[in-house]
Amino acid sequence: MPLAATTILICAGGACISAGEETVKQALEKEIQKYALNDVVRVVETGCMGACSLGPLMVIYPEGVFYQKLTPQAARKIVEEHLLKGRIVKEYLYKMPTGEVIPEAVEKLPFFAKQVKIATRNVGYIDPMNIEEYIARDGYFALGKVLKEMSPEQVIEEIKKSGLRGRGGAGFPTGLKWELTRKSKGERKYIVCNADEGDPGAFMDRSVLEGDPHTILEAMAIGGYAIGANQGYIYVRAEYPLAIERLNIAISQAKEFGFLGENIMGSNFNFDIEIRIGAGAFVCGEETALIASIEGKRGQPRVKPPYPAQSGVWGCPTVINNVETFACIPPIIIKGADWFKNIGTEKSPGTKVFALAGKITNTGLVEVPMGITLKELLYEIGGGSSTGKKIKAVQTGGPSGGCIPSEYFDTPVDYESLQKLGAIMGSGGMIVMDEDDCMVDVARFFLEFTVDESCGKCTPCREGTRQMLKILNKITSGEGTEEDLEELEHLASVIKDTSLCGLGQTAPNPVLSTLRYYRKEYEAHVKEKRCPSLKCKQLIRYVIDAAKCVGCTACARVCPVNAISGEVRKAHRIDNEICIRCGSCIEVCRFGAISKVSP
Ligand SMILES: Cc1cc2nc3c(=O)[nH]c(=O)nc-3n(C[C@H](O)[C@H](O)[C@H](O)COP(=O)(O)O)c2cc1C
Ligand code: SF4
Ligand code: SF4
Ligand code: FES
Numbered sequence: 393m394p395l396a397a398t399t400i401l402i403c404a405g406g407a408c409i410s411a412g413e414e415t416v417k418q419a420l421e422k423e424i425q426k427y428a429l430n431d432v433v434r435v436v437e438t439g440c441m442g443a444c445s446l447g448p449l450m451v452i453y454p455e456g457v458f459y460q461k462l463t464p465q466a467a468r469k470i471v472e473e474h475l476l477k478g479r480i481v482k483e484y485l486y487k488m489p490t491g492e493v494i495p496e497a498v499e500k501l502p503f504f505a506k507q508v509k510i511a512t513r514n515v516g517y518i519d520p521m522n523i524e525e526y527i528a529r530d531g532y533f534a535l536g537k538v539l540k541e542m543s544p545e546q547v548i549e550e551i552k553k554s555g556l557r558g559r560g561g562a563g564f565p566t567g568l569k570w571e572l573t574r575k576s577k578g579e580r581k582y583i584v585c586n587a588d589e590g591d592p593g594a595f596m597d598r599s600v601l602e603g604d605p606h607t608i609l610e611a612m613a614i615g616g617y618a619i620g621a622n623q624g625y626i627y628v629r630a631e632y633p634l635a636i637e638r639l640n641i642a643i644s645q646a647k648e649f650g651f652l653g654e655n656i657m658g659s660n661f662n663f664d665i666e667i668r669i670g671a672g673a674f675v676c677g678e679e680t681a682l683i684a685s686i687e688g689k690r691g692q693p694r695v696k697p698p699y700p701a702q703s704g705v706w707g708c709p710t711v712i713n714n715v716e717t718f719a720c721i722p723p724i725i726i727k728g729a730d731w732f733k734n735i736g737t738e739k740s741p742g743t744k745v746f747a748l749a750g751k752i753t754n755t756g757l758v759e760v761p762m763g764i765t766l767k768e769l770l771y772e773i774g775g776g777s778s779t780g781k782k783i784k785a786v787q788t789g790g791p792s793g794g795c796i797p798s799e800y801f802d803t804p805v806d807y808e809s810l811q812k813l814g815a816i817m818g819s820g821g822m823i824v825m826d827e828d829d830c831m832v833d834v835a836r837f838f839l840e841f842t843v844d845e846s847c848g849k850c851t852p853c854r855e856g857t858r859q860m861l862k863i864l865n866k867i868t869s870g871e872g873t874e875e876d877l878e879e880l881e882h883l884a885s886v887i888k889d890t891s892l893c894g895l896g897q898t899a900p901n902p903v904l905s906t907l908r909y910y911r912k913e914y915e916a917h918v919k920e921k922r923c924p925s926l927k928c929k930q931l932i933r934y935v936i937d938a939a940k941c942v943g944c945t946a947c948a949r950v951c952p953v954n955a956i957s958g959e960v961r962k963a964h965r966i967d968n969e970i971c972i973r974c975g976s977c978i979e980v981c982r983f984g985a986i987s988k989v990s991p
Contacts, residue, residue, distance in 0.1 A: 396434035398475065399453045403516060405440025405599060406634065407756070408447035412463070413437075416448045419464035423471035433475060436525075439603015440595075441516035443503050444756035446486065451498050458498040459484040489753060489775060503754050506773055508735060510743045511559070511719035512596075512759045515603030520638050523645040526606040532651050534725035535610050538617055539659040542725075547618040548574060551721070553729035555741040560586055560677075560714030561792065561818050561894075563740070563807040569711055572701040573619045576709035581621040583612055584686070584705065584712045587628040587635070588670055588677035591790030592841060594821040596745040597715035599757055601628065601635035604719070605642035609652065609665060611718035614725060616663045619711055624665040627682050629672045639667055674791075674845035678893050679712045681847070692847045693893035714819070716745055736762035740806035744817065750787075750824035753778045760805070767801040770824060781826040785909070789818025791838045791845075792898030794905025795831060814905040816898070830927035831910040832917055836864040838902040842895060853896025856887040860903060869930040870991075872918040881907065926988040929973040933989055938963035940985035947977035947986060 402408075402417050417435065424433050441449060446460035452470075457480055459470060466484050473479045485493045486501050498504055509515075518525040526532070538547050552567025573581060585608055589597040601608065612624040628636055643665055646652040654662045668686050670676045676691040683705050685691035704710020720742060724732045733741045740762040746769065748755050753775030760769060766786060770776065777783050785795045794815035796803070803809050807817050825834065839861045848854045860883050866872045884900030891897045907914060916922045923931040936947070936956075941963040948956040948964060955971040958964030966977070966986075978986045 397432045398434070400433065400435045400450055401438050401441075401453065401517065402435060402450040403439075403441045403447060404437035405444065405447075405516075405602065406595070407440065407444035408449060411447040413448040415464050416450075416462045416467045419467040420450075420471065423468050424475070427471065427476060429471070429475060436519045438517060439515040439520050440599040440757060442507075442512070442599075442757040442759075443501075443754060445754055446756075456497040456499065458486055458496070458501060460486055502775070503756075503758070503773055506764070506768065507759050508743050508761050509759050510723055510732075510735070511600060511716045511745055512603070512757070513723065514607060515599055518604065520603050520605055521641050523606060523642070523649060526604070530722070530726060531606055532610055532646075532649075534722035535613050535617075535651060536657055537725055538614050539657050539661055544574065544618045544620065547614060547725070550729050551618070551724060554724045554732040555729075555739075556717065556720055556724065556732065557740065557807065558714055559716035559720075559744065559819070561789075561816070563817065566713060566717055569701060569713070570615060570618050572699075573709045573711045576702050578709040580623070580706075580708045581619055582705040582708055582710040583615045583619060583621045583624045584682070584710060585612055585624065585626040585715060585718055586677060586679070586682060586712050587626055587632070587715050588674075588682060589629065589632075589715070589819065590672070590674035590677045590845075591792075591819050591821045593749040593823055594747045594790060594819045596747055596757055596820055598632050598635050599745075600715050600719050601632065602638055605635075605638045606646065607719050607722055608639075608715060609642055609646050611721035612665060613652065613656065613663045614721055615711055615713070615718070617661050619709070621711070622662050622664065624663065625668050625686055625705065626665060627668045627670055627676075627686060629670045629676075631672050636667060636669065643667075673847070674841075675847045675893070675895055678895060680893070682712065683710065692849050693895075695892065716820075737804065737806045739808060744805065744820055746820045746822050748774050748822050748824065750822075751777055751779050751781075751783065751826040751829075752824040762806045763804045765802050765804055766796065769805060769822075770801065774824070777824075777826055779826050779828070781828060783824055784827050784829060785825045785831065787815075787823040787825065787834065787838075787902070788821070789816035789901070790821045791841045792816060792894065792901055793818045793821070794901045795825070795834060795909065796905075797909045814901070814908055816901070828925055828927065830868075830923055830925040831906040831913050832864065832868055832923075833925075833927050835903045835906045836861065836868055839864060839899065842899040846895060846899075850890075850892040850896060852887045852890040853892070853899065856883050856891075857896070857899050859883055860887070860900065864903070867914065867917045868923075868928040870917065870921040870928075872914075874915075874918055877907070877911075877914055877918060920991070922990045924990070926990050928990075931990050932973060933968045933991070934966050934971055934973065934975075934977065935987060935989055936964050936966055937985045937987065940983050942983055942985075944982070946980045946982070950976045950980050952976070 556566045557563040681691040700710040943961040
């Protein structure tokens with residue numbers, strides 16, 4: 393690896409690439425060339441640094457200066473000022489919501505200061521396509537340690553002692569899963585990495601695969617050694633082409649370096665990894681459906697038991713772990729179970745990566761110790777509401793999760809506490825909602841997703857979720873009745889109790905949690921035919937305040953259905969029989985004369 397006085401890490405994660413990272417990098421490299429700085433400045437493209445809403449972004453080391461919202465012009469200025477003259481370019485530093493520009497060093501930014509990075513420790517810091525950079529940060533040291541110094545039983549014991557729980561949703565103890573699989577009888581065993589990541593809004597697994605693929609290979613090899621498997625599969629969705637490309641590169645590099653293949657590091661342990669590409673069905677993330685899909689069959693769940701630990705891929709004992717779970721394994725082996733246990737809470741040790749999305753200032757990925765409160769997560773790290781309106785609720789756990797109202801934001805984020813509130817940790821998706829979000833509509837949105845994604849194998853999920861959606865559509869269009877609310881609850885409990893797999897068993901959660909905390913909103917829709925958040929189109933009207941309207945005609949000109957009439961310089965009117973509630977008129981009215989009302 394060449395040594396350089398200055399290293400520029402430029403984020404090449406999906407969000408930054410979409411925001412124009414490539415042109416920024418080209419401008420940067422051209423300018424570096426122009427001033428003949430190639431020998432002293434190194435530009436490294438990394439995986440997602442987490443602060444996706446600020447991209448394209450880069451960090452200049454050794455100073456650790458964080459530049460955001462970059463353009464090719466910004467890149468040129470940074471070379472001329474920062475690299476040549478040693479002057480920080482203030483206009484591209486991070487600005488606080490107050491406009492204040494304080495922190496220059498990346499670790500002082502509020503977004504990063506409270507984070508503790510274990511699973512994403514290398515993401516955003518190394519070139520994911522260079523195995524030497526991974527090795528330089530202790531990469532493959534844990535694999536060497538287990539092969540040279542530990543028996544498979546000792547590895548399992550260490551993971552058990554660490555208290556690591558599966559990050560794929562259910563929080564099952566990883567060490568116990570490995571032990572059960574090791575003890576299962578079988579000629580061959582397999583280890584599988586679940587990189588299906590289907591929750592809307594979640595992208596932490598993709599970020600690890602794209603930003604630090606070697607950590608997954610190393611962890612799978614450690615797991616293979618522990619349970620007695622010589623073959624691993626990574627099941628990754630086809631929508632993640634960059635992750636697939638980087639995994640393929642990492643696999644061939646690891647083989648070249650003798651970290652995969654026969655007699656790894658001179659031991660008698662052989663281990664190989666193959667990639668299996670999924671077509672993107674949400675249900676294929678469910679472990680038995682995933683196994684069927686790996687075997688080339690239709691991706692549908694089956695009854696458990698037998699569990700994969702007893703009968704998994706090709707009927708052999710199999711461990712299936714999530715990407716983030718695997719990413720925690722090498723540091724646990726190197727630093728020890730006690731180190732890991734000291735982070736987080738007693739029952740939920742370690743950290744969790746969350747994808748912050750929705751009405752929050754700092755959208756992106758954050759890794760925090762378990763036990764952090766929702767308030768700290770959403771306000772101190774997330775920067776609070778992005779709309780200026782009060783945050784009303786946060787939806788955790790994706791379509792299997794629930795909505796937590798702001799009154800409960802002092803709750804620590806751990807598996808048990810979230811479950812008590814009727815939500816779940818899930819894979820770590822967090823969607824923030826403000827006062828403009830209708831909770832009945834939110835429940836409808838998630839249920840629509842599960843209806844689409846139900847594989848149809850069992851009746852309660854296939855038919856029941858459809859019936860629930862029908863009722864929610866009725867309610868949001870003002871045709872719901874009080875009996876419908878009872879029917880929703882009844883259907884929810886039947887579907888939860890009788891569905892075959894986790895998809896159906898958890899599909900009613902968003903409806904149940906919103907009914908629990910926002911029943912008044914449901915009742916307003918049903919009894920008063922009113923949507924308090926002014927969201928449900930069929931329950932709102934657009935009106936023009938004659939006292940404020942100056943008759944500028946701007947609204948009438950944008951209305952796509954000619955629903956607005958009135959003479960120039962005279963108050964206008966909206967015909968709500970014609971209006972399709974597109975909202976264009978509100979946006980163009982400069983006098984604040986148009987508003988929504990319900991009913
Ligand atoms: C419908 C459904 C979708 C799932 N999708 C995923 C997924 O995308 N990634 C994942 O790791 N686990 C997913 N799971 C959980 C897996 O079945 C399994 O519990 C997990 O991969 C085990 O790994 P862990 O113990 O490391 O969490 C899903 C479960 C269900 C019911
Ligand atoms: S619960 Fe839904 S997704 Fe799961 S097997 Fe039944 S129909 Fe398929
Ligand atoms: S909401 Fe859309 S359709 Fe309705 S009056 Fe305004 S511009 Fe026209
Ligand atoms: S993609 Fe660049 S910070 Fe997330």
